[in-house]
Amino acid sequence: MTMNDNFNPSAIIRPIVTPILGVTTETPRTKAFTISAPSIGKHAVPGQFVMVWVPGIDEIPMSISSVNQGVEFAAARVGDATTQLHKLKKGDLLGVRGPLGKGFVFPKATEEKIMLLVAGGCGSPPIAFAATMAIRMGFVVDVALGATSKAELLFFNRFKDLETQGVRRFVVATDDGSDGLLGTSVDAATFLLDTDPAYSACLACGPEGMLVNLNTLLQKYSIPLQVSLERYMKCGVGLCGHCIIDLEGSRVCHEGPVFDAKNLEESDFGKVTRDATGKKEPLQFESNTS
Amino acid sequence: MTMNDNFNPSAIIRPIVTPILGVTTETPRTKAFTISAPSIGKHAVPGQFVMVWVPGIDEIPMSISSVNQGVEFAAARVGDATTQLHKLKKGDLLGVRGPLGKGFVFPKATEEKIMLLVAGGCGSPPIAFAATMAIRMGFVVDVALGATSKAELLFFNRFKDLETQGVRRFVVATDDGSDGLLGTSVDAATFLLDTDPAYSACLACGPEGMLVNLNTLLQKYSIPLQVSLERYMKCGVGLCGHCIIDLEGSRVCHEGPVFDAKNLEESDFGKVTRDATGKKEPLQFESNTS
Amino acid sequence: MAPKKPAKNNSGLAIKIGSIELANPTILASGVLGVAAGGLIRAWQGGAAAVVTKTVGIESRTGHPGPRIVGIYGDSLMNAMGIPNPGIQEYLPEIESTIKHEIPVIGSALGNSPDEFASVAEQLAKAGVTAIELNVSCPHVGSLYLLGMDPQSVTEVVTEVVQRVKGKTPVWVKLPGSTDYPCLVKVAQAAEAAGASALVALNTLPALAIDIESRRPLLGAGIGGLSGPAVKPIAIRAVWELHQAGIAIPIIGVGGILTGSDVIEYFLAGASAVQIGTGVLTRGSTIFSNVCNEISDYLKEHGINQISELVGRINDAGVSS
């Protein structure tokens, strides 16, 4: 119902509650949801996210994966809210507010510019959106996609389809070797870099360990890296401070979720995260530098 | 101070509190006050009024008499608030909110069109403003001005000065005959009508008895009359209902203070008014029809 | 001049407040437009199903000096009218000429004692009002606000009034703009036990706004009552608390209603009808029919037949008071 739009606070602090337009199963553990929220879709850029209200359960952050047919996001089933979310069907009500945060910054495109996009695990949504945008802006795009197994390669078909539209090379890697290279998205990226390291920028999203390793890798090539981070979010609009990652008070929900990796040196990036209480917990992952 | 204009409710419900720019004594019982309130001045039309807050005393309605050098109104000393008002000097603080109500409606001016303006007693302020406006719009303007005595002819000089700018004939009347005709502004109007009754419109303000008599007079000539009424006002913005004058709920502060006299037939016009409690009181005056 | 009854093209809007049947759930709130019959009629022509009069007492009151209203950030308002009224005797003709047009009129009464409340109520009842609303809650008039925060006083006033109008005219009690909900519930229970037929929640909230140039309160009375959108979530909470607490008489929601959505919100929280005051400033006196149209759209879009089906139907599983 749009009758009192004039009187409503902006959609970044008040959810648009609307029936789901469509649900698609993307991988065994991931479904994509599309909702009608033109005011969000119109302004969203890749890397921005929405807070998704699963009525009766919780409100959780989800990256926007597309704004073509409505606002789309893709959620992996990991806990309470995402499990309930996966039970919802077309027509069920969902709340979304956004677009939130700052997205990827696209360098000025020229004919020479080639962009590397790297997605690991559940990191595909913002990268898929970014790929579409980069192509529309005239970039030559290479994509490195990684997952645990072939079945879990999120948005594989979507990236594949983009090969006809502007994706130059699309390399996948799986932990179990069931598709592409044996390894992670960082290994896929390494493969691409080995062939042609002339990237003007790299945008990445995925598990934080992967982002750290990717950063180490790209520093060798001096390719500027933008990473999309995840932190526990409470307000999503920079008010509560729960998602802060450094002493300057950088908020993942507000200054991020996309950061220039070079600005994260003195931050919690790759080191610690906070749980729902605000307690700090060390991040554990396998490093490629050791 | 204008620092938080963005955050302020509109000036019709929140006073602009500002030092008085200037005070002039216009008659023994009337002073004109000018304040700086550009947001009011820019939108005001003749016949509209402001609620004037005399800090510590009361808030009272005053017609806008000019918007040339700031917003100007002219107040006769009649009671508490106006007595305190008369003590204020340049630089003292005064609050004003507005512009309130609906002003005079000016018919489309053509070369042929002549307008009659009639002011009695304290009725000069909106008429002076209307005269300036009518001249600017290309009307030929005749003015009838009445008061108890020569000294009380409010804005006499102002109307006089307008004779060089577009006022064709300016006729005055005084109760004591100390200037002009012996009689009221209605007698002055009668004089003008006797000479040339080809007026396309008449705008008037003054004591209600005078307006009733003027209406009776103009009906004979079929000249449309607009009158500016006064009623006890509490909110000034059509909310409280204190100034209602008919069963349709016409509010002097909102649908008025200017009304087409022909629409006032089934109203309290010329019959009753309300005091501060809302009690109805009969209006008493000398009729020219009896 | 016979005022025309507004077109009733909205189905599903009819509601009942106890024995009172109304064409739609919107009622003009007390103190707005209600000084004169013409104002009550205007609200009715603007779509209100019923109108509450200005609060009247035995004696006339001039009310507070101006300024009497001041705008507050976000279309909200503060007022300190001070309940100007000509006294019940002088005011009766306004009521009578409104009732003559078959407009349901609710008479709002105040008093300095249970007896005074009852005297005013008797006269209102005799004039044929549809119900009496007891204003025990004006935040800027002497001790009225405190009266409405005290269950014992409320019991005394309501008991006396109900007895004197002999149970013929329903008696509504208008609750104060309190955020102390346990207290509010006690007052409500007292009113219900003493025979009130409905509760009206809430009156304005006590507040202060200061002009930083003159360093004076922006209202002549100093203290004023906050109304409009600012108070809506507080009043909705109050309605919900009363509903939760098992109040069985109808609750009439009031505070900050501007749109049909707002009305639905009040109904879901437990209201059976609503009143609109400040909204008349924001959207004009046709706010009632605008709001009704918006409610109709909502009902249609959601396949709901009657707005009354929504009363208290908030899904608040897991929500603790």
Add this chain to the structure above:
Amino acid sequence: MAPKKPAKNNSGLAIKIGSIELANPTILASGVLGVAAGGLIRAWQGGAAAVVTKTVGIESRTGHPGPRIVGIYGDSLMNAMGIPNPGIQEYLPEIESTIKHEIPVIGSALGNSPDEFASVAEQLAKAGVTAIELNVSCPHVGSLYLLGMDPQSVTEVVTEVVQRVKGKTPVWVKLPGSTDYPCLVKVAQAAEAAGASALVALNTLPALAIDIESRRPLLGAGIGGLSGPAVKPIAIRAVWELHQAGIAIPIIGVGGILTGSDVIEYFLAGASAVQIGTGVLTRGSTIFSNVCNEISDYLKEHGINQISELVGRINDAGVSS
């Protein structure tokens, strides 16, 4: 990375809250940005003279499920965070790294008993906080709101805390968003008598907002606390009532401050300092310096040397409580 101290180009803004001297009157309110040291530092870099931590208790709390905030008409907000916090032990490092930058930190404490409040306070005091703020007034956490409405309970909590911090660290009491001012004054007097050094007025006001599509409360917890411009005139009234009632300890005003004008209004009503929360959303984390600049302009334009000269200087002759 050493955060830079914001430029102090505003004279006349220095204030005192009892023995505490601050460069300007703006303080970051509890619960905003304060989960992490970086947030407290950000507010200070944005111009806040001091910062209040997130409210912490002995045990960790995950807080309420989302949604945890919802926008309300007119730039106002409701929140029901549910005071998530990792517990005082885990939180101490955040405080310490903030204090390391010579930022005055006020530690906000909650507890289930006077003893718990005091235990948290002791640890805060040991960490070197400038003052302790007792949150006896969160409207969406169990019985905290009611605690703050009960003078006896407040006496017990404050007495225990003051004794345990041995009078070395000033103890502030944050009052509930109540519109029952007589009660609020009693609570304030109880706090003062028990040794509180300052009062903070007000916490958020209890409220409810409902989504009419899902028919659920818009906050995960159902009930939430209203903040922002909607509550400003109510909180200013509270400050004025406390000041009028002869409370001698400093009053810190909080609620809806967006501009320098708002701060002046609070001071005129009787506040000696202010806190800003929701304004961080409306104007960003540099709201503190923006507000300070606006205050400076006002002081200059009006020939006032020190903002502290304005405390309680409302001209309220003829205004009755």
